[in-house]
Every structure is written in structure tokens, then in C-alpha cells.
Amino acid sequence: MQVQVCSPKTISRVAIIPTYYFARKLFDQIPQPPFRSLSTFYAKQNPPDDAFSLLRWTLASGTRPTSFTFVPVLSSALLDLRHGIQLHSLILKTGLLYAEPFSSTALLNFLARNGHFDDALKLFDEIPYKTVVTWNSLISRFSQHGFAKNAIFMFRDLLRSDIRPSECSFIGILSAFSSSENLENCSLCCFKLEFQMHGLMIKTSMDSYIVVLNALMNVYSNWSSVCVVERLFNKSTVVRLRRR
Numbered sequence: 747m748q749v750q751v752c753s754p755k756t757i758s759r760v761a762i763i764p765t766y767y768f769a770r771k772l773f774d775q776i777p778q779p780p781f782r783s784l785s786t787f788y789a790k791q792n793p794p795d796d797a798f799s800l801l802r803w804t805l806a807s808g809t810r811p812t813s814f815t816f817v818p819v820l821s822s823a824l825l826d827l828r829h830g831i832q833l834h835s836l837i838l839k840t841g842l843l844y845a846e847p848f849s850s851t852a853l854l855n856f857l858a859r860n861g862h863f864d865d866a867l868k869l870f871d872e873i874p875y876k877t878v879v880t881w882n883s884l885i886s887r888f889s890q891h892g893f894a895k896n897a898i899f900m901f902r903d904l905l906r907s908d909i910r911p912s913e914c915s916f917i918g919i920l921s922a923f924s925s926s927e928n929l930e931n932c933s934l935c936c937f938k939l940e941f942q943m944h945g946l947m948i949k950t951s952m953d954s955y956i957v958v959l960n961a962l963m964n965v966y967s968n969w970s971s972v973c974v975v976e977r978l979f980n981k982s983t984v985v986r987l988r989r990r
Contacts, residue, residue, distance in 0.1 A: 889921040
């Protein structure tokens with residue numbers, strides 16, 4: 747009987763070392779190696795070719811992919827479109843795209859991050875099991891790329907769904923109002939929606955989160971609403987004191 751010579755935690759700790767030689771050596775000695783531990787390090791520290799090669803080697807060795815097998819590689823900021831398309835095909839082949847939300851959400855975020863919103867929206871419609879993270883990915887990426895109206899429509903659809911928005915949902919939509927380009931494109935619309943969003947935050951108790959309050963203060967400061975910013979700042983101070 748083969749015994750695992752070291753745990754995934756050991757791999758993760760060794761992989762923190764600038765050179766991943768020892769981590770890879772340990773990885774190669776394990777009969778059923780924890781791919782995710784080393785691939786996460788590869789995706790963060792090295793060119794995507796390394797993580798992609800490790801992924802192909804793992805699949806070729808007969809290791810069955812899990813929900814999180816593709817997530818580290820897709821989350822790499824260095825991953826290019828060519829590798830992303832290949833990963834899309836692999837996820838489809840393994841059947842994970844429609845079986846669970848993790849791989850599909852990571853792929854969706856990759857497409858939107860690179861500005862391929864048509865493909866991202868098509869994938870979004872095909873995902874059977876959407877989580878709040880799935881929605882947040884599109885809302886945030888629309889905001890970051892200057893598509894405020896798309897972010898607003900996506901947020902409204904989220905509110906109409908049976909999924910409760912998270913603090914990240916509000917941070918994502920509020921960032922759509924923070925961009926100067928977005929303000930110029932739909933200034934009056936954004937100004938009205940900003941107050942609606944503020945009311946919704948109070949209703950859902952999202953204004954009790956410091957990060958959400960900070961995002962809201964940033965939006966009001968862009969509108970030169972000094973009095974509102976001051977009230978929010980005082981409230982954020984109270985929230986901080988309560989959590990100590």
C-alpha cells in the first residue's frame with residue numbers, strides 16, 4: 747500500500763519559498779499529489795505555462811479533476827486568452843462547467859477580466875448553478891471596464907433573483923459610480939441610483955460593513971456631497987468602535 751509522504755499543507759508551506767524546486771520535488775514523490783497546492787503557487791509566482799503544464803501533467807497521470815482543479819490557473823493574472831480557451835475546452839470535457847459553480851465562475855471572471863463580455867454573458871446564461879460570486883464577477887468587471895449601465899442592469903437582475911447580494915455586490919456596483927468616465931456617461935441617472943443604493947444598503951444592513959461604507963463615501967465625495975460624507979464617516983467611526 748502506498749502512503750502519502752507529505753500533506754498538502756506541507757507542499758503549500760514549502761512553495762512559499764522563492765524557489766519552488768523543493769516543493770516540486772515533494773510533489774513528484776506523492777502517489778496522489780495535491781495539485782491545487784502547487785498550482786496555486788505556480789499561478790501566482792510564475793508564467794502561466796508552468797501552471798498549465800502542471801495541470802496537463804496531472805490530468806494525464808489519471809488524477810480526477812475536482813471543483814477546484816482549474817480555479818488557481820484561471821485566477822492567474824498572467825493567464826492569456828490562448829490558455830484560457832484551452833482551459834474552457836478542458837472544463838467542458840470534464841463536465842465540471844455545468845456540474846458546479848466554482849470552475850464556471852472562475853472561467854467567467856477570466857473572460858470578463860479580459861474584456862470578452864459577449865462570451866462572458868453567454869457563459870453566464872449557461873451556468874445552471876449561479877452563486878453570489880458568479881453575479882459579483884460580472885458586476886465588478888463591468889464597473890472596472892467603464893460599463894456602468896451594464897453593471898446596474900446586472901445588479902438589478904441580482905436583486906430580482908433568489909440570491910441575496912453580499913457586501914462585494916455593493917462594492918462592485920458602487921465602483922461603477924466612482925469612475926469619472928461613468929459619471930460623465932450617466933451623471934443624473936447615477937446620482938439618483940446612488941441614493942437608491944444608499945437606501946437599499948440601509949434596508950439590508952449592508953451599511954454596517956466598513957468596506958461598503960468606504961465605497962459609498964468615495965462615491966459621495968465624487969459628487970462633492972461633503973455633508974453626507976461627513977455623516978458616513980462618523981457612522982463608520984461608530985461601527986469601528988462597536989467591533990473592538
